[in-house]
Structures are given as C-alpha cells and as structure tokens.
Amino acid sequence: MTDLRASLLARLDRALAICEAATPGPWACYDAWGRDRGRVNVHRIGNDRGVGLQATSCADIGGPKADFEFIAHARTAYPALLRIVRAEVEQHYRVQTNLRDNECACEELEWPCRYLQDLAAALESL
Numbered sequence: 001m002t003d004l005r006a007s008l009l010a011r012l013d014r015a016l017a018i019c020e021a022a023t024p025g026p027w028a029c030y031d032a033w034g035r036d037r038g039r040v041n042v043h044r045i046g047n048d049r050g051v052g053l054q055a056t057s058c059a060d061i062g063g064p065k066a067d068f069e070f071i072a073h074a075r076t077a078y079p080a081l082l083r084i085v086r087a088e089v090e091q092h093y094r095v096q097t098n099l100r101d102n103e104c105a106c107e108e109l110e111w112p113c114r115y116l117q118d119l120a121a122a123l124e125s126l
C-alpha cells in the first residue's frame with residue numbers, strides 16, 4: 001500500500017515548487033481602467049517591482065475585476081494555505097505501541113487516520 005502521508009507531502013511539495021517558481025508576491029493589478037459591469041482592463045498583474053504578467057505592446061488584458069483580484073490574491077494565499085496543510089499533515093505519522101502496530105500520532109486507532117484520508121480526498125486534484 002502506498003504511504004498516504006508521503007504521497008500527500010509529495011503532492012503538496014510539487015504544488016509549492018510551482019508557487020516558488022512564479023514571480024515573487026505579493027501581487028496586485030496595475031493600470032486597471034474601465035468598469036463596465038464589473039469588467040476592467042488591466043495592463044499588468046504582478047509584484048511592485050514591475051515583474052509579472054504583462055500585456056504586450058499597447059494592449060491590455062480585459063476581464064472581470066473579481067478574476068484579476070483572485071489571481072493577484074492567490075499568489076500569496078495559495079502557497080500560505082499549502083504550507084498550513086503541509087504542517088497539518090506532518091502532525092500525523094505512524095506510531096507503534098505495545099498494544100498496536102499502526103496507530104496515528106493523533107491517537108486515532110487506525111493508520112492512516114481519518115484526517116489524512118479526508119485530506120487525501122480533498123487534495124485529490126493536486
């Protein structure tokens with residue numbers, strides 16, 4: 001049987017590596033203009049050092065304002081949440097006691113515990 005904990009940590013680490021490879025955050029939307037029913041045009045999404053996604057030549061990127069804000073917010077929030085989940089996963093590991101061979105460190109009487117199983121189901125798409 002595959003080690004569920006190791007598999008979860010590997011998937012979280014792959015997702016964190018993608019975050020770390022992207023332009024450092026925090027990100028914001030720059031040179032946004034127009035507000036027609038929640039849609040805006042944005043020239044650049046990225047950090048305050050001028051790095052990030054940028055429209056070429058004189059064109060802007062158009063779309064719902066909420067989508068641009070989500071992209072900028074996700075640059076900081078997504079890796080932070082991945083680190084929280086990773087720290088949670090690290091709290092669960094197999095222990096052997098005199099009474100049982102496979103018990104989770106969280107004191108659930110099974111390995112992998114229900115918490116790790118729920119996390120694996122929630123993170124299946126990672």
Ligand SMILES: [Zn+2]
Nearest residue numbers: 092104106113
């Ligand atoms: Zn556990």
